[in-house]
Amino acid sequence: MTQTSNLNSNVTNESEEREDYFEYFFDKPGSEPGTLCIEEDAVPSQLILTNYDEKQVAKKVNISPNELPHYITSADSLWLDIQGLGTEKTLKQIGEIFNFHPLLLEDIVNVPQRPKVEYYDDQLVIIFNLVTSNPEEDGFSFEQISLILGENYLLTFQEGHNKDYFDFIRTRLEKDKGKIRSLGVDYLTYLLLDVMIDSFFPVLEEYSERIEKLEDEAIISPNRKTLPKIYKLRRELLALRRAIWPQQSVITTLMRSSSNFMGSKVEVYLRDCYDHIIQLLDIIESYRELSSSLMDVYLSSISNQTNEIMKILTIISSIFVPLTFIVGIYGMNFEYMPELSTKWGYFICLGVLAMIGFSSLFFFWKRGWLKRFDVVEEQIE
């Protein structure tokens, strides 16, 4: 059946470069705890530091990790945004400065990890995902964001493959003098979580449309290309659910545990995050159920098509096979066949053939088999 597979060679190519939505990082068996694995295509690390309090904001781009200790001692809020996980030395230096547990830097650098929240003695660690829709084709890609929240500082580690999603938060921090400045780094943490949760909605919106199209296709004109589309849909929804599910539990944990890191004023804001993430899960579950129904619908549609094809074959055969038998009789070469020599024999024979043919047609019309074809022909004109 090699021919059949050649036939869809473009499909094969497409699938070879397919996104691996179920990617995960795993230790090489035997590697020591705390080993960092910088990916080959990792973006070199850049540091953006923002010191702010109610009155002023100071932003420093591309500073060196050596300058960092100077700022931590200051009394105001500090946000250090690390973009790119490619410079091992820089990352290790930051780990030392902020006193990371050996396994923490591993979680930040060896992406992707499962989203989670962890409480260390003097730090709250959040591993979260941001999602970006692929601009030119279906699908999306994840990016891990790690947030380390201390008493008056927030560290964020972005993979940096896509655009900087936190830039407009930085802009708002510089321009807006209200809540965002006065409420401290825990409110800033909320704002970033909100951005990351909001990133899922435009992606989901695309699935709403794809499902509608697939519904029509599976019911009205099911074809061989419908099947991989439905399967792809299910695979991607599964990946989305897998990404959001642990994030929902991160938000729940943050809401419930009254820690020193997250003030009570931020709790009501986290409830808003919770609402949206529950809604995300809710919609994905709905889409998953619909996509599961779609597979059944497709299979039924294909069976319907089989029936239509069989009906045409059966009608044609049932009409002409008996007629061919009858004309075969009068094609026999027996010497004594009285009908052959009568004058009207041929025409009577033709009449009988027509009668039998139309009876068959009437039988199928009675059973409602012709109806459909009538409709088809009407529509075709």
Place this chain on the structure above:
Amino acid sequence: MTQTSNLNSNVTNESEEREDYFEYFFDKPGSEPGTLCIEEDAVPSQLILTNYDEKQVAKKVNISPNELPHYITSADSLWLDIQGLGTEKTLKQIGEIFNFHPLLLEDIVNVPQRPKVEYYDDQLVIIFNLVTSNPEEDGFSFEQISLILGENYLLTFQEGHNKDYFDFIRTRLEKDKGKIRSLGVDYLTYLLLDVMIDSFFPVLEEYSERIEKLEDEAIISPNRKTLPKIYKLRRELLALRRAIWPQQSVITTLMRSSSNFMGSKVEVYLRDCYDHIIQLLDIIESYRELSSSLMDVYLSSISNQTNEIMKILTIISSIFVPLTFIVGIYGMNFEYMPELSTKWGYFICLGVLAMIGFSSLFFFWKRGWLKRFDVVEEQIE
């Protein structure tokens, strides 16, 4: 296969204007927390104020938000019903007067949100759904109702797209001097929740009938239109469950948490709401299971049809194909074919053909294949 899709162009049109039951509101990524998004087709906001105590009722229609502060200070119960979410200025004014949290007005205006209950310091917030059956076709539409319950006031925000479902409660409030006046705004809240829960029952009633019809159709006369009907049914039941499920948890939360907002006298009334919402979920789950079985039933029915079609083809072919072969033999032009010149050859041949034909028929009758067609023909007359 373009022809096939033209063929159901009416189906396509129907589906293009299909109700989006899985609609939800989502923030534009990057928007600030608390941003209001007034929909283009939003109804301008109208205020209906009702002050009442055991002795008297005062209803004021279409008052301006500026007049509101005057009434809040009064000692009796106050119900402010806001119909339409289209006038941003009015809504923001109300938010200021009643001291809303920045995120609260967002939940009220940016519809639809997921149903929920939230406790603020001096307010209890309930987001709930009301459902209306579509009068001219299958299906339904949701409307979000937000209730904000304070110590002696109740605010209700209706989307206002459909008729005012709370009007007859207002009428009862004016006429009836009993419990409804003396029990305060928490009892009034119960009455409104009851109205909203009760709105689901007539909608479900329609589904009971649709399922019965689809059962008959899928079993007795399955056709291509049955499939989208079953799929549509499942889709709508999924949407209904998705709407009711969080509302059940709203009622449970209200029943369990003994707050200052809901008095102990109202608790037993909430139990009645709970009974009905559990029953709603129970029925929807039953319908969903039935609809899931229906898909299997449909697929089996289609396979049964295939069998019937195949049987006709097989019977016709099995009888006439061998006979045609035999008459073909005597149509050969060999010079020496002894049978051809015998006197009764032709008639013996016809007899043999008849015998073979009837043996085949007998074989199929023995296997029970003809039975069904007999029945069909009897019924047809």
Place this chain on the structure above:
Amino acid sequence: MTQTSNLNSNVTNESEEREDYFEYFFDKPGSEPGTLCIEEDAVPSQLILTNYDEKQVAKKVNISPNELPHYITSADSLWLDIQGLGTEKTLKQIGEIFNFHPLLLEDIVNVPQRPKVEYYDDQLVIIFNLVTSNPEEDGFSFEQISLILGENYLLTFQEGHNKDYFDFIRTRLEKDKGKIRSLGVDYLTYLLLDVMIDSFFPVLEEYSERIEKLEDEAIISPNRKTLPKIYKLRRELLALRRAIWPQQSVITTLMRSSSNFMGSKVEVYLRDCYDHIIQLLDIIESYRELSSSLMDVYLSSISNQTNEIMKILTIISSIFVPLTFIVGIYGMNFEYMPELSTKWGYFICLGVLAMIGFSSLFFFWKRGWLKRFDVVEEQIE
């Protein structure tokens, strides 16, 4: 396809009068809490009062509600059995005498409600279901029984459509001087719950037999009538589970909550009820799983039938279509066809035809396709 639907007109009729197992009561939207809805076919209410203590029993049939207050004050145990929910005045009078909450009478009269247990200040309310097998056909019907247990009295409200299931308990009360008299109204409550739970077992017993029959039918002789039978089975088992599930939670609640209404001596008896209701659920779940497998079995059997049909068609066609082609060759009218004029041409031709025919047969026999038909024919004789 109207003919096909006429064809099963008896099936349609049967399904039109089908039992609505998913019936439920729902408020007319806008109706006031506490509104009673007497059904048109409701049975007029009759009162049977039984006063009893360890020494004596007094039974009064058909007393008027006006006489009731006299008996309640007495020191012994009192059982008031109300049969029929048709007389609104009587029911309301009883409600007043026994000090019912406004929503309680609604739950008793507006049947069917979901089974539940509720604790009021001085009353324990149990809504329960009794099931009766339909004597002349498959299926069953539910009847709601409401029990109101006070300190020394028990009220029972029966719909009264079927025979009085509690009569032999009354008889035992009159004749037996043992535990039944000395243990009070809570033990009596247990006895009635036991009767209602026991009513499910004979119904389930019928399903055991139906499943066995359907197993044989689906595997050995699947036909078009098998499908609706399996669907009906699943529908009824779903309804049974829906009825029993909340009752199990009623019994669990009664067992766990040590109230003033249910003495500790009765607890061990409730455990027996619990065992049986768990067993009911257990069996129904097993039956539901079997019925779900049956649908798959049926679909596979139908596919098997398709294969058998196709095999017959393929064997017949594969043997005779090539032969017909060959005889067609010698039926051509070419002037120069050397074979035609040879003496043994015809017989050699017949021999070749026979050889080809038997080779085909041998090919199919080798593939095992003929085996089955042999078996069939043997069995038929």
Place this chain on the structure above:
Amino acid sequence: MTQTSNLNSNVTNESEEREDYFEYFFDKPGSEPGTLCIEEDAVPSQLILTNYDEKQVAKKVNISPNELPHYITSADSLWLDIQGLGTEKTLKQIGEIFNFHPLLLEDIVNVPQRPKVEYYDDQLVIIFNLVTSNPEEDGFSFEQISLILGENYLLTFQEGHNKDYFDFIRTRLEKDKGKIRSLGVDYLTYLLLDVMIDSFFPVLEEYSERIEKLEDEAIISPNRKTLPKIYKLRRELLALRRAIWPQQSVITTLMRSSSNFMGSKVEVYLRDCYDHIIQLLDIIESYRELSSSLMDVYLSSISNQTNEIMKILTIISSIFVPLTFIVGIYGMNFEYMPELSTKWGYFICLGVLAMIGFSSLFFFWKRGWLKRFDVVEEQIE
């Protein structure tokens, strides 16, 4: 389709004597609590009494219940094993001697009950199942064992249909002077529970083999007998799970509740029971999932077979139907058909026919349809 059902009459017979794995005992509606129902085929009750302490063991077979009171007063451990539930008088006497609650004897005698553990004031009651593999055919049968554990006595009630599974424990008790004698009746209880749990493993072992055979059958040579085998497998696994599930909860309850009946020394032994019963459930769940996949595999295999059959038919028809048309043309009797009179017409015609035939074959070979048949034929030789 009566013929088809005759055809498998042996299958029908087999299924008529099929084991009812979902058997359960239920009260005749209206029967009094505590009514004993001795089955007709119940084994007459025999008593085996074993008194033992660390130093000595005394076994008395077939004693009369009248002699019992004498032994209970003694200070050592006592094990009374009742084999057979057929002698109502004996059972009632034992019930009186050991002070049974009225409902307890019912649970022991009216088998089968659901496995459970119950705590009475001075007794711990365990209802458990033992399973025996059917020696001559597939399947198994359950036997209920009831254990009543008092302070220094253990009563065991066996149905007695199969061999006495506890006999070798009795032997060990007589011969072994170690732990079994010194640890008391709670350790003895553990030993018996262990025996009953261990009885499930050899039964499960048989299912492992059956699944392997069915995997091969469903994939390689699916036939009509495969289907009922898979269904039977699922049915029996369902019954096994139904039996073991409540027993797991019995062991869990015994482990958790530190009662006077079960000493802390026995707890670690119960953990071993727990491990094994969890493993039983685990394996059964795995087998159930495999059996569920098998049904899908079977259905797909059948569809594959349909395809193979259809391919043969299509190849034969596609080759010979057009050829037959062409020879039909030259069989027409038109007076003026120039080809007929050319000298090489016939042979050119034969050549064209051959060419067309081989082109068709080439088309199918290109599509890979002939490959499979080649393989088949090679294998057949």
Place this chain on the structure above:
Amino acid sequence: MTQTSNLNSNVTNESEEREDYFEYFFDKPGSEPGTLCIEEDAVPSQLILTNYDEKQVAKKVNISPNELPHYITSADSLWLDIQGLGTEKTLKQIGEIFNFHPLLLEDIVNVPQRPKVEYYDDQLVIIFNLVTSNPEEDGFSFEQISLILGENYLLTFQEGHNKDYFDFIRTRLEKDKGKIRSLGVDYLTYLLLDVMIDSFFPVLEEYSERIEKLEDEAIISPNRKTLPKIYKLRRELLALRRAIWPQQSVITTLMRSSSNFMGSKVEVYLRDCYDHIIQLLDIIESYRELSSSLMDVYLSSISNQTNEIMKILTIISSIFVPLTFIVGIYGMNFEYMPELSTKWGYFICLGVLAMIGFSSLFFFWKRGWLKRFDVVEEQIE
């Protein structure tokens, strides 16, 4: 159908030597608690002892159990690694020296047991699984590792069938003077658990590739070999989940219970194990869902193939069967058939035949049936 089964005899052989992923140990019914069952192919036991503290490490290979008591009394940390469970005497000696509960040695030796953690008075017992990918074919094999953690010693029992996975930990212990030496035997326990969890990832990686290949195969070129591949995939994923699930609960238990055995410093390391084991389960669940969809995809693809086959048959038959009937008419031997004697009769007839043939083709082209074949043919060139 014996031929069909011969045909795949290599498949049968393959499956006969198939790995039993659902293997488990079970007691021979009637065996005494604590009975050891040494497998025939068990590896003879070898002891590797490692004494270490912050300053020094002493490794002794192949020591005799008699020498053991000497080392236990020493003050430093002790790791005794027993490789091979084949020497009963050695194992029993170790059990006596370390004061094992009678049932503990049984759990260690009678492999495989279900993974679990158990707390004894002075020992923490962990039963865990390690997995190894089969080098030459698909699949994997499990090996049970038992860890017994005392106050200052760790015993590990390996089955020893595969390479020693703990050797490089021993090497690290000898070379690295850091944490691994100073943190004691509980940190060593973590390191070994981490090795065992990490062993699952390379195995899962292979499944990712297998699923991708099967996706393409099921959609583009489904054939009879695809089905057993999907089934095998599901079976192996089920086995993997069955192995990992209880291990996740082992890690959870270790994390939660603050015991004397596991110090608080190790807790944060166990969280890393927890993350990875949750990720394992997560991925396996995703793969299981995908494999379940694949079965549906395969079935739909097969149905699609049936349709393609049927279309070819129907097109060929619908074109040539009517034409054959017409040429049959003019092959009849009636004496008076006016058309036959006209000069252009034959050519007009041929023209009509061509017209009818092309009309049929046009009808199928309109329905889009020919499209696909065009594509196929283009691709074939």
